[in-house]
Each structure stands twice: as C-alpha cells, then as structure tokens.
Amino acid sequence: MLLSTKLNKERIGMGSVGAKDVPQLLDAEGRRIDGRGLEDLRPIKIEAGVLNRADGSAYVEWGENKVMAAVYGPREVHPRHLQQNDKAIVQCRYNMAAFSVDERKRPGLDRRSQEISKVISEAFESVLFVEEYPRTSIDVYIEVLQANAGTRCAGIVAASVALADAGIPMADLIPAVAVGKIAGHIALDLRKEEDNYGEADLPMALVPRSGRLVLLQMEGHMTAEELRQALDLGVRGCRKIYDLQREALRRRYAVQSPPPVEVPA
Amino acid sequence: MSDGVTAEILTGHVLDLARRGRRLDGRGIDDLRPVRIQKGYVASADGSALVEWGPTKVLAGIKLEPGTPFPDTPNAGVLTTNAELVPLSSPGFEPGPPRPEAIELSRVVDRAIRAAEAVDLTKLCVTPGEKAWICYVDIHILDDGGNLIDASMLAAMAALSNTRVPASRFGLGTDGPLEVQHFPVEVTFARLGDALVVDPTSEEEVACQGRLTIATNEVGEICAMQKGKVGAFSPSDVMEMVSRAQVHGDRLRQLIRSP
C-alpha cells in the first residue's frame, strides 16, 4: 500500500513517555506490528440480523474486536421523565463484557462506558429522524465481547447496521474509525499496542452523504497539519467501512435470486 | 420496559397443545432444541464458549487472576459466577439494579458448579492463606429464547473445559489447562397442565405452572435443584423429571467433552 506521506525514519522508534518494554510500533519499511501499512484497515466482517429478539441487530469482527449491537424501539421511555414531547430520544448503552479485556472488568457501567454511551447516543441522534416518533425511546445496545482498541468505533459501525436492520429511518449509515499517531506517523485504525503506546488517538464517525463528522474525540499530541492529515485519512477509511456496512445489509436482504428452499422437518 | 401482559390466547393455546402431548414448535415433551457449542470463542478470556440453544444464545468467559483466598478456606482458590442479562438480549429491560431473574440465574449455575466440585479449588491455591487463583465465570446472555439456565450452565462448563491458567503472565509458573474433574449439567422442565415438558421456550415459560431445574453429574448423582415460577410438583413428578434429566444430562455432557 502506497504511503501518502513519506516515512520519517528519524521519528520511527519514538515510544511513549516513561513506559517500559515499549514495542516498536513501526519498522523501517513502514510496517506496523501486525504487518499493516499506515493506511490499512484491520480485517472487518459485518453481519446484519443476528439476534432473534431484538428489533434490529448486527455483529462486527474487526481485527480482534468482537462487538454485538442490538436495537429496540421506538418504544416507551424509561424512566418516564426523560420523555420528549416532540421527538424520540436515543439511548445508547455501550458495555464491555467482563472477559473482553486482558484484566477482567467488573460488570456494570463504569465512567468510561457512560461517556462513550453518551457520545454515541448523540452521534445517532444527528442522523435518525427522531421527530417521527415523539414520546418514545430508540434504544441502542452495544456489547463488546472481545476488545482490541477501537471498540467504540466498532460499536458505532455495528449499531448503525442494527438501526437499519430495525427499519428506523435515518439520513445515512454511520461508519467510524480511530486514526492515530504512531512513531510520529499518522496511522489508520489503531490496534491495542498502538493505542497504548502511540502519541495520539482520534476516534471519529462520518455521515458519508454530507461528509460531516458526528463523533470526534481526540487525545494526545498533534500539530494542526497532522490533524488535517488524520481527518483526511479517517474520512477515507470511513468510506471503505461504509461499503462494508452496506454490503452486510444487502446480503441480509438479498432480492436477487431465491435461496434454496429449506423445508422444515 | 417489561414485555407487558401476554395474551390469554397464547397461554391458552400452549396449554391446549400440551394437553394433547404437543408443543408449539412441533417438539415432543421430551425433546431438546438443537444445541451448538463453539469453544474458545473469545481470545481475551482464559476460556470461553458460545452456546446456541435453539434461538437462545449465551456466551461464557472465564478469567483467572491471582488474589487472596477467603479467611475460612485458606487452602482453596475462589470461584465466582456472574450472569449478565444484558439489555440487548430481550425487550424486557429496565434500567436499575439486577433483576431477581439475573441473580437467580447466576446463583443456580454457581450452585451446580460448586456442589459438583467441577473444579478442585484446592488446586487453585498458590500460597496457603496468602495467594490463590480467583476463577471468574462470567455469563453474558446475548439472545433470550427461553431456558437461559440450561444454556448458561452448558456455556459455563464448556468454557471451563477449555480454560488455560495464565500462570506465566503473573510470574506464577507455566501455563496449563484448568482441571475440570466433574461435569454438572442442568436440565429444566416446565409444567404445562399435566405435562412436564423439557427445555421450555419463552412462550412456554410464560404459560407454565411451575419450573424445575435439575443438575446431574457424570455418575448420575443429583447435585442441585431449583424450583422456579408459580406452581407445584408432586414428589413423583420430581422423580420422573430426575430420571429424564439424567438422560439429557449425559447427552449434553458429551457435547462439553468433545473437542
């Protein structure tokens, strides 16, 4: 894969402050720990409509991430006082399974999960036609079953497909990806080690039709120029993911040739 | 939001069918739904298994970490079970503390593992009184299609049976498999009128007049029981269900122990 920026060989090998045993995140040829180039996504598989009870659902395997999303609604708001007279509210709950991370996580929503839940709810509220369903709640649930950085992005990608699977009207599907800076270079789709030892992490979610971002967070050090490169790279990455989301939905609802008949026993 | 009041027509039909020895999905009263286990589903866990039991889907993950033993059992490790009825698994989610169903599910699975001594906890002791392995059994319900207890138990046992103790990560020696010495399996029955049906679906659980879960081990002993829902069983009902549970238990055990 061609690099859009020249490899700065002096900056490769710059690790994070104070850490021990910092892995080399980028080699002299611009290969990352898992062999990817700076602009390569990890392998992604998306499947729509995987759960029976949910109104809509999707499952995403993204690198070593395994994320399940489900949608219920529009339905009654609980607790009642959150109800809005003129529109539906969007309640997203992002949760990590206890066994999804290296160090077992105590079940329940910690502060990180609550913050992520909030920014994801807001991202979806930007694209869902919430005025169609006043006094209701559209509930989006994201469960991270296995984590390796970028889980909130994987969650958004899955939840987007689940919302379409549920037939909730929206302006567009939302792809998402985290861009970062490793060994001084802007890189697409950080994995765990890159997230831990890199110099910046920037998760983002895009509305492809309008080209605008509905989720944007950043942590680390970047110059304005690096940021511009990162946004550009992220948008390009999002567009690729968008195609995968669409493909997953088409596969689920293929209208071309009829499948072989399954006669129940 | 709870599911709301169920139509009497639904429960009426389920009971009518049962009177004629039939069930909604065409099964006999002693037929299990198809069960599929995928072991090692989650690489971040020390052991894991995804169970697809009819429409029900349950994922269990095992994590082992060094900790301190309980003061009254200084020579033993600790095993703890937690089941999460996460909101994506069914429409009946209300925000707040865990529902009684979730707590009961955790405890019923835990009870069988513990009573059967599935894992020899003394083998999880590192330094008596100071350090021992804590074995976390975490059950994540993904899709509630009825009979969560049996599916969760199966997932937990299948996960334990492919668990590796991550000793090297904590400087406590070399990694090795977690020894599972006994294989408890739970089988649940529901009363529908006079019929005692095995492996109830969600509709059958709503319509039933009592539910009984029986855990058996590989030598045919009963190691745990739990009656749930509102209804009653006679002692002879119980004995009938016990013998059926032993047969089903053995079949399910084969699934756990196969690679």
Added chain:
Amino acid sequence: MGHEQGSSDPDNRRSGAADADHDRGRGRHRRRRSGAGGRENSRARGPGPRSPRDGGTRHYRGPREGQERRLSGGSHLPPGERVLVLPGDRIESHGLRPGFGTYRSDGELYASVMGILNPRPPFMRVVPLSGPYIPQKDDLVVGVVQSSGPTYWLLDIRGPHFTPLHMTGTPWKIDYGECGEYLRPGDTVLVRVEGVDESRRVGVTMIGEGLGRLEGGYLHEISPTKVPRAIGKGGSMIQLIQQETRTRLVVGQNGRIWIQGDDEGIRKVCLILDLIDREGQRHGLTERVKQILEEDASRPSPYGDVAVDEVEQGEDRNG
C-alpha cells in the same frame, strides 16, 4: 419523511383484514370470499387528507420543488425488477414527491429506510423491509388488553405506546368503574384505528362490523412491513394459506395475526408466516409457500379432518 397519501389501497393493506371484517359475526359458511372484492376501488382517488408525515421530514419544508409529472403505466422500473435501497442512497425522483421512506435534502431525494423502491405517482417511496408498526386511520389491528381504568382500557397494539380504548368506543353500555367486567388484561380484541393526531396519539374503536373480542385460536406475529405480502394481491396469499391449511386468519395491520384451526393447521400457518416474515421481499415467495404446503400435505393429520366450518364462530364474542 414523506408519507403516502391515504387514497386507494396500493399496498393491499386492507384486503386481508377486510376479508375477516366482513366474516365476523356472520357464522359459518364464509370460507372462500375473495379478498379485496373491490377494496382497491372503494376509496375515492385523489389527494385525500394530508397526514403529518406528508412531504418529507427534516430537510424538506415548504413548497414542493420541481414539476409534478404523472408517469404513465405505473412504475418506471422494468416489470419484476426490485431495487433494494439503503438509507442514504440517492434516488432519482423523476419529478415525484417524497413519499414514505424518503427524504429530500439539498434538492435531492434520498432513502431513509432499507427497502424496495416503489414509485406510486405522485410519490416516490420506499417500501420498508422492516420497521415498527405505524398506526394509520382505518387500520384493523389485533390488540391485547394490558390494564383497565375507570373509563378505558390500555391496549398493546404493537405501537410504541399502549393505546387507550375508551368505554364509549365499545357496543356495550358500561358504567363508570365497570370496565374490568367487560374486558380483562390478557383479552385479545380486534379494533379499528379511528385516527392519529399530530402528536402521533392513536385512538381506536371497537364499534364496527366484526370488531370485538377474539377467543381461542392462536396469535402469531410478523413484521408489520410484511403484512401486505401475507395478504397478497387481492388477498391471494391469505386465501391460499387458509384453503390449504383449513384455517381462518384475521390479519391485523400491526402484524399480529389471529389463527383459528386445528393444531396441525395452526402450526403450518406459523411456518408459512415465519417464511413470509424472513423472505417476503424475495421473488418466488408463492412457490416456496406452496412447496411447504405440499410437503406437509403428504403427512396425514393425526387429528382427523376438521373443517373450518366446524370451528365455532359464535355471534356473541363479547361476554
């Protein structure tokens, strides 16, 4: 998001329920009524009353853009061609106005739901493959009583909220506080949507031909978006199912279906309804349904030959 004006019944939404509508309360000999029986033409064509969803949402406000053109011969798509669109897909409007499942932004038309493109002049619309039940005036729906109050009951009609049925919306003379003696939680009723106001509040009534409490039989649910396929053109699918399984169906627009018949018949109907729910959008649905029926037909029913006519219909369903 635009909404289809309530003129003629282009989606066959009414046919199946209408079939049952006329059958209720008339006793036994009504097996083979043709479904639509002129239902398609029973409403005046033309713009009709405007619904709150007409004309698109969010980005579309104000006067219509472009020129309206009536396309001759119905759809501009080649016959048999089904185009699947996804949310965010740009749609060629051909001068049509935004209908259900679409929205307009920056002068362009886009899909807002996943579904099949289906122009119905003067609207361009998307027929959704899945989605919640959206109550519309005159819908016949199968509801389940959740609770009763002093003057009304609350029904679950598979909408986002429970819907009140007022005691004056029944044929009974009920005194204040006596609702609980007429309908109880768990009772199933066939009601009609009287109207939906601007804030999407739904009113239902049980006064009307064939409406009332349903007893016995079984309830099965499919996605409300698949109801037209379950009914079929002119009621053809529902007729086929009833005929071959010896059952009687009442199909609510909310996707809740009441089935009467013997055990085998009910079980077969559920299999077929599940197939329609899963694959209603695919070609060759009717053939696949027939195949299931044929496979099962070779198996003799252990429960004898129970004709639908022998199933007690009963005049008084309300006590």
